[in-house]
Amino acid sequence: MAGPLNGLRMIEMAGAQSGSFCAMLFADLGADVIAIEPPGSAHGACDVTERGKRRLSLDVSLPESRDAALQLMARADLLVEGFRPGTMERLGLGPAECHARNPRLVYGRITGWGQTGPLAGTAGHDINHIALTGALHAMGRPGEAPPPPLTYLGDYAGGAMLLAVGLLAALHEARASGRGQVVDAAKTDGVALLSSLFYGMNAAGGLSGERGGNLLDSGAHFYDTYACADGRFVAIGAIESASFCRLCELCGLDESFAAQQMDRVQWPLMKLRLTDVFRTRTRDEWRVLLEGTDACFAPVLDWDEAPAHPHNRARSTFVTLDGVVQPAPAPRFSRSAAARPRAGSRLDLAGALDGWAVQQLAPATA
Secondary structure (H helix, E strand, O other): OOOOOOOOEEEEEOOOHHHHHHHHHHHHOOOEEEEEEOOOOOOOOOOHHHOOOEEEEOOOOOHHHHHHHHHHHOOOOEEEEOOOOOHHHHOOOOHHHHHHHOOOOEEEEEEOOOOOOOOOOOOOOHHHHHHOOOOHHHOOOOOOOOOOOOOHHHHHHHHHHHHHHHHHHHHHHHHHHOOOOEEEEEHHHHHHHHOHHHHHHHHOOOOOOOOOOOOOOOOOOOEEEEEOOOOOEEEEEOOOHHHHHHHHHHHOOOHHHHHOOOOHHHHHHHHHHHHHHHOOOOHHHHHHHHOOOOOOEEEOOOOOOHHHOHHHHHHOOEEEEOOEEEEOOOOOOOOOOOOOOOOOEEEOHHHHHHHOOOOOOOOOOO
């Protein structure tokens, strides 16, 4: 395996999609990830988050399988699990049991509500978790209900990405102290943290309580999406004065229009004017005129169009694996570049234990 995490060993207790994505990030960057999953689990080429992993079927409710899992955890650097609080403890695979075998193990837990708090044991999904943080309330058009967004914000950014940061931080500390610890990544905590800018703006009186009435939530005419003559859309993010002036110049709007950019009283009328302007050309005609300028423009591309865009092609942002187009590993590294993703593979227990030699652990420091 290539990549900056080459040599790192991770166990994923398969089951939670956000945990699977987090483990994929580590596999992409070179870690050896073994996903322990229930017998009978099936995967295909379209299960993108399973790439780069080795899958091991174990019924950990059985004593012999539980002991086998603990043998692997004794040889691992990291563990990721995404079950409800208490589940791993009931299986005999909680932090206490794992740390008794491997004091250096960094034990990552990802849930919606966290390991503690009045909601910790209850069910929920991305939409529920982002609702509790204030983020969902801020999304949408004036007078309309907040739309259910895709699960990027809670499951992946607030959950999986935050867990990945926490795992790496705890691993760094463990290499100094000789002791592992539990990383409690709650999606509610993560989305709240991602909202830092907006909580600061709110405290400073810079946010309207009305949905769709602010700079970045569709209230501003210069930060929105617009329909084109062919029914497709473009995205405009011309916040800075120079960018908005450039946009107006290329769109044939006069300087007096550009000068009113930050006059909130004029925003509704200015949005109507831009709506009319963008309807005069197709999306791809606007691309010819605006793409590559400082007007802060981008076409709104669908799942099939995005991989074919020249910028994404030039950076190899997408790859094709077993006929499935999917995002490439990220970020990029100047020396320890990640390898091209490979499909996941099956693994038997003997192979797993033979492949992971017992690590010589230094005594934990006090």
